[in-house]
Amino acid sequence: MSKAWTFGENMNTDEIIPGRYNITIDPLELAKNVFCEVKPEYVKNAQPGDVIVGGQNFGCGSSREHAPIAIKGSLAKCVIAASFARIFFRNAVNIGLPILECPEAAVGISEGDDVEVNLSTGEIINRTNGRRYQANPLPDFVLKIADAGGIVNFLKMHDIQEVLA
Amino acid sequence: MGTLIEEIFSRRAGGTVQAGEIVLLDVDYIMSHDNTTPLAIKAFREIGKPILDKNKIVLHLDHAYPAPNILAAENHRKILDFVKEQQLPHLFQQGVCHQVMLEEGFVTPGSIIIGADSHSNTYGAMGAFGTGLGSTEIGVAWVTGKCWFKVPETIRVELSGHTQPGVYAKDVMIHIAGLLGMDGGTYRSVEFGGEYIDNLPMHERIIFPNMSTEIGAKCGLIAADDVTIAYLENETPAKGPFERIVPANPRYERVLEIDVSLLAPQVACHPDVDNVKPLMAVEGLEVHEVYIGTCTNARYEDLEIVANILKGRKVNPLTRVIVTPASARIYKKALKNGLIEILIDAGCIVTGAGCGACIGRHGGILAPGERALTTMNRNFVGRMGSPLSEIYLASPATAAATALTGRITDPRGCL
Structure with missing residues (x-):
């Protein structure tokens, strides 16, 4: 099962990973301190494939890529939020952390719910209460980058112009 | 024809672009600092292609400088070794990146600058497009010289009046943050203008684009005018002529009008x-x-x-x-x-x-x-x-x- 870990509105990058831990770029090292102040039990109890659920403006604040890397390093399957802050959105796409924008799911999922997510269709099922949600589709060029596993992999195979082609 | 951001992007795109379009644009400078450069170097190495134009890359050591611990020192070492290896011409170790970018004349009206720091919005004070991105995109831009952007909708903040003694641009901007909220400008360009801004010296203007980040904005812009040109000519080594790009028949998503005359600290x-x-x-x-x-x-x-x-x-x-x-x-x-x-x-x-x-x-x-x-x-x-x-x-x-x-x-x- 994928367990949901819920976070509130305006979850900022300092709350995702405080600045003092950003001295490393190792995903597993960063993951040791992800959400350490707002939800210390996450690091102790989260299992690979669990799902992060946030409210409006998830990831606001700093441009630090350490924030999505720390989440990805914790082996979370994806982040579902009502909306994402713009730099976090770009960073998540660029490093290959799946993100789903879905205001209804953000409200309809509670801490500990068993959540099934289909990343290719954007369908979200809350198995605890049986509700289904459909995430907003990602723009085509974002899907291209996401499908390549991030912008670095995309560039290994393509010219940057092809992003918009 | 358009808002200030549409005008700036249209010039670079070589044709009219409007809010909602996705554009791939050449960038003038690519900024990063000791906190964000190591990850950009990692992305650069993984891509495995050469740097397109070394002159576009500007690196700063400012976030944890001089190093307060061994890990920070290792980061600095990694960056300095990279500068040496790639023979990069622009390295600075004497102040906050955004201030040094302004002082050194990298920021001019209409220029497009991306930075691996959220407060890269600061460059909007010169009528330039500045925005914060993550390190991986910085590494990508080193190789491609380009970056994709969605042309943002614009919120115009029209400021009138003059502040009372003891009240400064910071008080006005904090007031605006309170009105718009910390996600009030998300994905938007926030354009600051009006009589109050027109009369403001450069050091006070900088506050507005700088803090546009705190309301989620993609960029915060002030159109270049005499104050901008005088700053560039007198305080920086930037070479003109400088273009005064202004909004032309703009269509704003929202206009916020504020009279600052009675504002308290x-x-x-x-x-x-x-x-x-x-x-x-x-x-x-x-x-x-x-x-x-x-x-x-x-x-x-x-x-x-x-x-x-x-x-x-x-x-x-x-x-x-x-x-x-x-x-x-x-x-x-x-x-x-x-x-x-x-x-x-x-x-x-x-x-x-x-x-x-x-x-x-x-x-x-x-x-x-x-x-x-x-x-x-x-x-x-x-x-x-x-x-x-x-x-x-x-x-x-x-x-x-x-x-x-x-x-x-x-x-x-x-x-």
């Missing part, structure tokens, strides 16, 4: 930038540290305001008062003109230029239970140290008045 209170109150609502609240620094408010004129208030006085003996000039150039001018002596005589500790205490890694870390009043732009929980500490944001004048008493104090009583 404002404070953004713990724990969010939009938890804004008039200073009088928190007057007298005990403060353990006053921090005057950062890319928001540590320019020469800010230090001058602080020195004028502290001259011949002593700061509260139980309050830690730290002044970190934004750049070495500012430090030098403040030293030459006697400001540093006034600050030291008043009981402040003056540190080397850089980001200092703003990111909670060195230079003024807060203990649990401590409260800071600072000239910073961001008051996230735990940003300056313990998650059990509190940060209040205000103008340099409010910071100076507060330093004297150790309690949040209205500067209008000691000007």
Whole structure:
């Protein structure tokens, strides 16, 4: 099962990973301190494939890529939020952390719910209460980058112009 | 035809572009610092292609500089080795990246600059497009010289009137953050203009684009005018001619009109930038540290305001008062003109230029239970140290008045 870990509105990058831990770029090292102040039990109890659920403006604040890397390093399957802050959105796409924008799911999922997510269709099922949600589709060029596993992999195979082609 | 951001992007795209379109544009400069460059180097190595144009890359060591610990030192070493290996021409180690970018003339009207730092929005003060991105995109831009953008919708903030003595651009911007909220500008360009902005000197203008980041904006822009051109010609090595790009028949998503004439000093209170109150609502609240620094408010004129208030006085003996000039150039001018002596005589500790205490890694870390009043732009929980500490944001004048008493104090009583 994928367990949901819920976070509130305006979850900022300092709350995702405080600045003092950003001295490393190792995903597993960063993951040791992800959400350490707002939800210390996450690091102790989260299992690979669990799902992060946030409210409006998830990831606001700093441009630090350490924030999505720390989440990805914790082996979370994806982040579902009502909306994402713009730099976090770009960073998540660029490093290959799946993100789903879905205001209804953000409200309809509670801490500990068993959540099934289909990343290719954007369908979200809350198995605890049986509700289904459909995430907003990602723009085509974002899907291209996401499908390549991030912008670095995309560039290994393509010219940057092809992003918009 | 369009908003200021549409005009800037259209020139670069070579044809009219409008809000909602996705564009792939050449960038003029690609900025990163000691916190974000190591990840950009990692992305660059993984891509495995050469740098397109070394002249576009500008690197700064400012966030944890000089190194406060071995890991930071290793980061600096990694960056310096990379600069040597790639023979990169633009490396700076004498101040906050955004201030140095302005001083060194990298930012000119209509230019497009991406930075691996959220406050890259600052460059909008010159009528340039500046925006913050993550490190991987910086590594990508080193190789491609390009970046994709969605042309944003625009919120126009029309400011009229003149502030009263003791009220500054910082108070106005904090007030705006309170009105729009911390996600009020998300994905948007926020255009600042009107009579108030027209009459504002450059050091005060910079506050608005700089703090547009705190309301989620993609960029904050002020159209270039005589003030901009005079700054570029007199204070920077930038070479003209400079184009004055202005909005042309713009269609705004929203227009916010504010008369600043009656505004009192404002404070953004713990724990969010939009938890804004008039200073009088928190007057007298005990403060353990006053921090005057950062890319928001540590320019020469800010230090001058602080020195004028502290001259011949002593700061509260139980309050830690730290002044970190934004750049070495500012430090030098403040030293030459006697400001540093006034600050030291008043009981402040003056540190080397850089980001200092703003990111909670060195230079003024807060203990649990401590409260800071600072000239910073961001008051996230735990940003300056313990998650059990509190940060209040205000103008340099409010910071100076507060330093004297150790309690949040209205500067209008000691000007």
